[in-house]
Amino acid sequence: MTRVKTKFICQECGLETAKWLGKCPGCGSWNTMIEERAVQKSVSLPLAGSVPVLLTEVECSGQERCQIGIPELDRVLGGGLVAGSLVLIGGDPGIGKSTLLLQTAALLGKSGQKTLYVSGEESAGQVKMRAERLGVVSKQLFLVSETNLDYIENFVRDIDPAFLIIDSVQTVFDPALTTAPGSVGQVRECTARLLRIAKGQNRTILLVGHVTKEGNLAGPRVLEHMVDTVLYLEGERHHAFRVLRAVKNRFGSTNEIGVFEMRERGLVQVTNPSQIFLAERPVGATGSLVVACMEGTRPILLEIQALVSGSAFGNPRRLATGLDLNRVLLMIAVLEKKIGLILNNQDVYLNVAGGVKIDEPAVDLGICLALASSFRNQAVDGELLVIGEVGLTGEVRAVNQVEKRILEGAKLGFKKCIVPANNLRYLAKELPLEVAGVNSVGEALEIALGG
Incomplete structure (x- = not known):
């Protein structure tokens, strides 16, 4: 009787081996090697009309x-x-x-x-x-x-x-x-x-x-x-x-x-996602502000909410929903080292309203201002829009397509906007809202929270 040939396939990465292994050498997963019957593959025929032709003669009308x-x-x-x-x-x-x-x-x-x-x-x-x-x-x-x-x-x-x-x-x-x-x-x-x-x-x-x-x-x-x-x-x-x-x-x-x-x-x-995401924004709440991010060619305004409260344990909690936690930790370190905010004994919670995920560095400045607003228990102006990337030395770096972001904010009734100073040279001379350029996080705090 002919013995049926089998092989072991990792259910995570598809790696094939001749014998069972506890740990897949391809992806490192444990207990994912499953025995399957080895089937002889049939010889595949070329696709209909599949013959070599010059690139200039290829028809793509379909x-x-x-x-x-x-x-x-x-x-x-x-x-x-x-x-x-x-x-x-x-x-x-x-x-x-x-x-x-x-x-x-x-x-x-x-x-x-x-x-x-x-x-x-x-x-x-x-x-x-x-x-x-x-x-x-x-x-x-x-x-x-x-x-x-x-x-x-x-x-x-x-x-x-x-x-x-x-x-x-x-x-x-x-x-x-x-x-x-x-x-x-x-x-x-x-x-x-x-x-x-x-x-x-x-x-x-x-x-x-x-x-x-x-x-x-x-x-x-x-x-x-x-x-x-x-x-x-x-x-x-x-x-x-x-x-x-x-x-x-x-x-x-x-x-x-x-x-x-x-x-x-x-x-x-x-x-109009911006209008929907900001429809339930609270008025005069601390730790809440609006940032402008780009998704492809579309500017979207989103509300970032921060809550900073004293920790009852030795290791304070850091939790971010809709934001990269590693990026949030960098912003916390910048605020402690460059601004002097003592956050090492504070629990920090961040959330993007509406369940949206943001992975753009242009919201860094908004994260910093939201954390400072909650820590100082001081509300940010509800008509303020924040745009900017923050470096580890506390500088505010330029972002792309800043004029589209500003115009989107103007359509939704925002009156003021904080942008990186290096972006001012590329903006139109007349904009429908007041634009302030900043070089550092400290300057942005001076404008948004008065110091």
Whole structure:
């Protein structure tokens, strides 16, 4: 009797070994090596029409974009969906991935394009119930509940859709492999077959991907390298706002974000995020001020809230929500060393209102002023906007696109703005609000808190 050959595959990074190992030599994870049957790979044939041609003779007429009809989503994608592309959308459970793709499928169907929605987690009846609740029923939208990739390929061949949506890629399996759906081998092989469908048949495919408890996409890391675009839907479960962020995009910028609000009728795009995020801002509260950050080409105003209180323990707590904690610790050190604020016996809590995450250094000055405001129990002027990056010597460094940030603040009624002094030379002579340039954190404190 012929012995079945097996191999061991790490479920975190996809590394293959001939024997079991307690610790993966590739990623260092423990107890992630799972035994799988070794399947002889079939020889793949070239894609239809795949012959070497000169670059100047390549025709790209089929690569035009198709706008979905949701401007926030179209902007994140770089202007719309590109024909023949493979898009992966990830996010926490219940964040709204399936809702967003069902709304997308219905809009694509209403535009006259055939769309096939494959659900591996719900029945067709359950998807129909959700579609009726969202009000996104379309006559060109086909539904099927299937996880076998061979059957899915047959459906694609029979229906001939321009757009294919798989929800989710971890539930789809290749019957030629003996491993369970969702394993590293299954996810890798199924994505590879879907990639050949997208490129060989010029179909646009959108995949839903699960994430791990660390927030990374489940499956092998090669999954993100195989697809053309990777989008993350972020947000707090107890907040209504969702942020769609591109972390990889071969056809556009990775700096753009789309803001949505979760309502009873699904995800609704937010055309003016700054106004929404500042709608519930308290008046005259200490530790609260507004900063201007850039997300791609869009300026967004956000409220930073700080709370500094005496610590009852030897090691004071430092907690930041929506901000990089390491960056916050640097700002605390700058305030202690350069300004003289004694924070080594104070608990420090920072929060970005609305559940938004900021990773831009241009909010450093806002963090410093919010901490000083709470520590001194002195409120900052509610009509003041703060922009600036802070260095370790306490200097305020210039930031990019400062004029766009200022104009966004002027539209929302702000009267004064603190900016780095080096940015003043690049600003227009006439601005709709009063601009003050500062060279150090101390100068900014003098303006905002009077010293």
